[in-house]
Amino acid sequence: MGNGGARFKELCLDTDGDGEAVGRFWAAATGCEYTRSGPDDPGDVVGSEEGMGIAICRVPEPMTVKNRVHLDLHTASIEDLEALGATVAPEQDDDDPWTVMLDPEGNVLCGFVREPERMPAYRVYELAVDAADPEAIGRWWADVFGVELRHKDGTTWWWLEDVPGMPFDAWVFGAVPEPKTVKNRMHWDVYGDVADFEARGATRLWEMPRWTVLADPEGNEFCAFPFPEQ
Template identity: 60%
Template sequence: MTAASWLELCLDVHDPGKFDAMASFWSTAAGLRREPWPGAGDEPDDLVGGAGCGISLCPVPEPRTVKHRVHLDVHVRAVDDLVAAGATVLQELPHWTVLADPEGGELCAFVRAPDQDLPDYRVHEVVVDAVDPERITRWWADRFDVGVQNDGEPWWWVQDVPGMPFDSLVFQPVPEPKTVKNRVHWDLEGDVDDFLAAGATRLWDQPRWTVLADPEGNEFCVFAPR
């Protein structure tokens, strides 16, 4: 088996009228710069940074209908900075604040103290809802050839993933099953056959990549190693 490595995050965007607002908001929230889409057609800007830090905004025909099953946690100096960039506060909790981006997608903001450096790339972790967090975390740990992390709480996570620029990929328990395509997914470099042999499902093929789903149905894209 060849260990998979991280490429970037991808975020669905439905409303063409909000392409600019979403690109502006997420460039601020993630600490990335905007680059115009190089191809033909009306597409959102790409959000780019260092290796592995990109967020590709992907136009989709379907609107958001349910809570995001994958969301991003971000470092921030003040929640008001994200509100000024276009977010809406949904819930204030003791250690973080839940917000919605301009299309209503949830994210969590972790305020860093004034004496803490705010990193250039501000995605802190990616959090995935799961029916069986331990099982799906162990599955992904095997794909990345890394260890499984747990501190006695219900959530499980992986760290030190090759090419992954943020702290952790976290799987947290939720009571509801997955019902629609995730609006946040990740792109990887790896071997499609290795994923299929391990229990992934092939969803469809593109000229340069293959779309798969993990055992809990979370979509991800696999590119051949460069």
């Protein structure tokens, strides 16, 4: 798998609610649409490309710890995100060019204020992942997708660009001191071969009818789907 071969499919977000409030928030915040088939369906955030989607997944467990996976968003103003239902997190670093916020269920996101001419229709800027060793796990995913691992000297984060199927600018891995203790509230789905992922060091967690749930070497859950038939 050193030559890549995997492809990004979509994001998934857990909810212990009915899914509608958080789904509608993320649809509006990202410039997408929210759809559901009925009251028993938590729904989906749907964009103009498959990779823009966020599948809302109902789970029994509530959110108990800070998200280790979150999204950075382009926004015209922090007030715009607040009007959609987000709240500004109590702890901020004045030196950061972003504002840490919480969605209606407490999931972390970061708002990056842009000038109107820089505001894209699809407003996800980056996918950010906390890591014990961001260089190692970034390199693992770079190898999986066949892209370059990027880094700026003097920083504690590494990132990927031009991932096949990924519609946002970058996938960032940043160093944090705390270990992963529970299942990630947000995860990603990819197209790829399960045996190839396992050969690279992924762990198979369980099987579903249409996909396989795996964990990368840092324990981040992801779902592997077979490539669709052409």
